[in-house]
Amino acid sequence: MHSKKLVVKKMVMFLVLAFLLVGCSAKNSSTGSSNSASGDTLRVGLQAPMTGDNAQYGQDMKNGVELAFKKINSEGGINGKKLELIVGDDKATPSEAVAVVNKMINNDRVKAIIGGYNSSPTLASQEVSGPAKVLHLNMGASPDLSKTKNPYLFRVILTGSVYVPAVMNYMAKEKNVKKIAAIFENTDYGITMYDAAKQSTKDLGVDFITAEKYNPGDKNFSAQLSKIKTLKPDAVMVVGLYNEVALIEQQAKQAGLNVQFFSPDDSMYSEQLIKLGGDAVENHIFASMIDLNANTPQMKEFKALAEKNNVPAQANTAIAFDAAMAIAKALEKGGGNADKDRDALANIDISGITGPIKFDKNGDRSNTPMIMQVQNGTFKVIKDSE
Amino acid sequence: MFVDQLINGIVLGSIYALMAIGYTMVWNVLRFINFAHGEVYMGGAFVSLYLLLLDTPIWLAYLGGVCAGAFLGYLMEKVVYMRMRKAPKLNLLIAAIGISIVLQNVAQYIWGATPERLNSPFLSKNFTIADMEINQHYVFIIILTILVMIVLELFMNRTLMGKAVQAASQDINATQLMGINANKIISITFAIGSAVGALAGILVGPVFLVYPTMGVFAGLKGFTASVMGGMGNIPGAMIAGLLLGIIESFAAGFISSGYRDAVAMVILLFILLVRPQGIFGKIIQQKV
Numbered sequence: 311m312h313s314k315k316l317v318v319k320k321m322v323m324f325l326v327l328a329f330l331l332v333g334c335s336a337k338n339s340s341t342g343s344s345n346s347a348s349g350d351t352l353r354v355g356l357q358a359p360m361t362g363d364n365a366q367y368g369q370d371m372k373n374g375v376e377l378a379f380k381k382i383n384s385e386g387g388i389n390g391k392k393l394e395l396i397v398g399d400d401k402a403t404p405s406e407a408v409a410v411v412n413k414m415i416n417n418d419r420v421k422a423i424i425g426g427y428n429s430s431p432t433l434a435s436q437e438v439s440g441p442a443k444v445l446h447l448n449m450g451a452s453p454d455l456s457k458t459k460n461p462y463l464f465r466v467i468l469t470g471s472v473y474v475p476a477v478m479n480y481m482a483k484e485k486n487v488k489k490i491a492a493i494f495e496n497t498d499y500g501i502t503m504y505d506a507a508k509q510s511t512k513d514l515g516v517d518f519i520t521a522e523k524y525n526p527g528d529k530n531f532s533a534q535l536s537k538i539k540t541l542k543p544d545a546v547m548v549v550g551l552y553n554e555v556a557l558i559e560q561q562a563k564q565a566g567l568n569v570q571f572f573s574p575d576d577s578m579y580s581e582q583l584i585k586l587g588g589d590a591v592e593n594h595i596f597a598s599m600i601d602l603n604a605n606t607p608q609m610k611e612f613k614a615l616a617e618k619n620n621v622p623a624q625a626n627t628a629i630a631f632d633a634a635m636a637i638a639k640a641l642e643k644g645g646g647n648a649d650k651d652r653d654a655l656a657n658i659d660i661s662g663i664t665g666p667i668k669f670d671k672n673g674d675r676s677n678t679p680m681i682m683q684v685q686n687g688t689f690k691v692i693k694d695s696e
Numbered sequence: 697m698f699v700d701q702l703i704n705g706i707v708l709g710s711i712y713a714l715m716a717i718g719y720t721m722v723w724n725v726l727r728f729i730n731f732a733h734g735e736v737y738m739g740g741a742f743v744s745l746y747l748l749l750l751d752t753p754i755w756l757a758y759l760g761g762v763c764a765g766a767f768l769g770y771l772m773e774k775v776v777y778m779r780m781r782k783a784p785k786l787n788l789l790i791a792a793i794g795i796s797i798v799l800q801n802v803a804q805y806i807w808g809a810t811p812e813r814l815n816s817p818f819l820s821k822n823f824t825i826a827d828m829e830i831n832q833h834y835v836f837i838i839i840l841t842i843l844v845m846i847v848l849e850l851f852m853n854r855t856l857m858g859k860a861v862q863a864a865s866q867d868i869n870a871t872q873l874m875g876i877n878a879n880k881i882i883s884i885t886f887a888i889g890s891a892v893g894a895l896a897g898i899l900v901g902p903v904f905l906v907y908p909t910m911g912v913f914a915g916l917k918g919f920t921a922s923v924m925g926g927m928g929n930i931p932g933a934m935i936a937g938l939l940l941g942i943i944e945s946f947a948a949g950f951i952s953s954g955y956r957d958a959v960a961m962v963i964l965l966f967i968l969l970v971r972p973q974g975i976f977g978k979i980i981q982q983k984v
Contacts, residue, residue: 361800361809365809365908366809369808369809493953522953525954525956529903529904530704530904532707532708533705533956534948534953536701536949537697537949553905557904557905560819564831564833565700565829565831566829585813586811586812586813
């Protein structure tokens with residue numbers, strides 16, 4: 311009797327579970343079909359680190375894309391369709407990036423992807439989006455992103471091979487540095503930026519006396535900085551994001567290493583750098599594609615929009631905003647056909663917050679960077695872009 | 697250069713040592729690895745940070761963080777682990793990993809992902825001794841670590857409660873038969889281990905910043921140190937923590953900064969091959 315009761319109980323449980331499962335999958339397939347029929351929304355994916363050590367960069371990007379979509383949707387959307395954002399968290403790792411991009415393409419049927427922020431995850435995930443013919447507009451800095459031969463891959467920020475010579479030139483000519491110590495992230499981004507910098511040294515008569523590496527997520531740089539200190543460099547080049555740059559300069563002061571610090575790109579351009587680094591980051595020099603204090607109509611409009619929506623106007627937010635506007639424009643012109651969308655993005659010519667948005671044959675921007683410096687806790691342009 | 701790296705190593709090692717104590721103490725009484733220990737380190741640092749934002753005096757903010765860490769550890773035990781006393785140890789392990797992930801995400805939800813700097817009165821000042829600059833906060837970390845170690849040693853060997861903890865680590869069932877309240881001992885162990893872990897988080901807050909995932913790395917290193925020192929051996933964990941910090945610092949300074957962790961892990965593997973019980977561990981005969 312007892313065991314019979316148990317069997318009945320188990321049967322009921324099984325049936326309930328089975329119903330639940332069928333219910334779930336039915337729901338999935340129904341949304342799936344509405345996607346392929348493409349109702350009145352156009353889906354665009356954002357591949358960015360939303361959790362983990364780089365979560366704040368992903369948040370800034372999401373803010374920027376959301377601002378742009380809000381603006382576009384309030385003006386009637388694209389060819390009558392509203393834009394819908396699908397956020398995929400790549401956790402700044404290549405494996406997660408591949409997984410979320412796969413999901414965005416196969417389950418959510420996105421028309422285009424914005425991101426990622428980091429070079430290594432982007433290099434991995436474009437292997438998925440390329441064959442699927444999905445537009446992929448990324449924010450990675452590594453020069454390797456120009457060499458993928460993926461016609462659907464574009465980059466909204468400047469490539470490292472444009473940033474690096476600009477800042478190296480400035481350091482050599484204006485600051486007269488001869489011996490430079492490098493400390494960089496042990497990733498595609500850090501290594502390729504360092505290689506690009508090393509290439510530019512031959513013509514400039516400067517020399518890298520050491521190349522110290524750190525792993526993403528490291529917070530302790532004292533060992534590397536102590537070593538750099540004994541080599542007595544004229545300047546230190548840091549390739550990293552703002553948390554790391556702030557920490558490195560703070561710890562350099564603690565170790566008694568008081569020389570000029572500079573970075574080849576604007577990955578550290580954020581109020582957060584000053585908040586975390588304080589006096590230690592004063593005089594830091596870097597190449598930047600954007601000046602948040604610029605007096606252009608686009609910048610004013612962006613800042614007003616950011617203020618209205620209570621979003622901090624960070625550099626990454628502005629760049630992601632530009633990316634979203636460019637994608638929207640391409641989707642509008644291409645009409646949702648993968649090849650036409652691609653051609654529309656490749657031939658785009660609009661003026662964004664970060665200047666004119668145009669892409670060369672590698673999918674890179676053709677603008678030149680300006681040189682900026684931290685002065686009295688604010689970011690000042692010390693040399694305009696050419 | 698050598699002395700610079702040695703000091704860097706001792707500072708780093710102090711933090712690893714403080715973390716290792718928590719792993720080892722919990723292992724002693726429950727025979728499992730509390731993988732959520734890193735989140736206590738993070739929680740303590742965040743509570744201190746927010747107490748400081750409320751204009752609390754600095755010593756009170758630090759103390760508040762330590763107490764909050766102790767309470768978090770106590771809570772973990774009472775809410776989750778206590779209900780799994782009879783369950784296989786693997787269940788506890790998975791529960792710990794689950795707690796760790798949940799707490800990281802809760803922290804990101806409450807405080808956001810942006811790293812923040814904890815204040816320290818000493819951070820911007822350096823001692824200058826014979827052409828060498830030593831940061832005062834580093835000295836503060838080393839002094840406080842030594843103090844904690846002495847107090848913990850006294851507690852374990854000179855107080856009745858400490859002896860009860862030691863007894864529980866030998867055989868928790870036998871202690872119960874001797875009339876010692878085993879649940880109370882386990883709670884105390886969690887609270888003390890977590891307080892020390894939270895202190896580690898608060899001490900590195902000004903140097904390495906405070907953010908939701910800060911516990912992951914420190915937890916891994918603390919766990920490594922506790923294995924190196926011989927699981928369950930408190931003085932062993934302290935010394936192994938210091939050793940790990942110094943090895944890492946020298947590896948980064950003299951071999952290659954990119955392979956710092958790899959070098960440290962190779963040394964760990966070597967130690968485990970030569971002494972499977974850890975540097976200071978004893979081989980315990982298992983009764984069949």
